[in-house]
Amino acid sequence: MTGAKVLLMMGCPEIPIQTSIALYLSHKLTNLGFDVTVAGTTAATRLLKVSDYDGHYAKKLVDLDKTLEDIIEKRNDFDICFAFMHNDSGMTYAATVSAISQARIYSIVFGRHTEELAQTIEFDCEKIVTQDVHNPVRLKNKLDKVMEAMAR
Template sequence: MTGANVLLMMGCPEVPIQTSIALYLSHKLTKLGFDVTVAGTTAASKLLKVSDSDGYYVKKLVDLDKTIENIIEERTDFNICFAFMHNDAGMTYATTMSSISQARMYSIVFGRNAEALAETIEFDCEKIVAQDVHNPVRLKNKLDKVMEEIAR
């Protein structure tokens, strides 16, 4: 799958580990040869831009709603989508993405209610679940295994 287009879809940045995992995943996938785009809300994007002000880890950062519009209007699409979610709205956005896009879906579910939220996911995806808020290491380790698989 190396060379494929990958979308990292960030939701509300209220839970701290989202930003660090998005930066980590974007950089690792880029180094593996994937064409990575990160989509976020205004707040999530600003957190990322300040953390990575020279665009070293994130090469393409786009608006989440505009990206959804572009996929619906068939102006763009992706091969793989990692959807971050820690609340019902994040899960709702990811479900929409699974309906409108051809992308293979990976749901990154985190935060205090991660396990309960993961059970509400109805669309076809691989779930990466970690009931963590501040410490990103467990989620990072799970994602390392996923990246190994998709890089084959």
């Protein structure tokens, strides 16, 4: 899968671990040889941009709605998508990507209402679920296993 295009789709940045996990995933996947794009809302991308000002970890940082528009209009697409979700909107955006893109979806379900939220997912995806808000370590460990499998 080296060279495969990966989209990290960030939702509302209200839950702190999203930014650190997005930076971590972007860096690790890039080092594994994946072509990584990080998409988010204005607030989510600004948080990332300030945390990684020179773009060492997130090399391609783009607007979420523009990215979806490009996929819908067939100007761009991805092989893999990691969709961050801690609310119904995040799930709704991921369902949209599942419908418009050929990407394999990994749903990263985190935050305070993970069980209820994970149950609302009806599209085909691999779910990575941790009920964490401030401490990213458990989610990082689960994603390490996913990346290990992807690198094989």
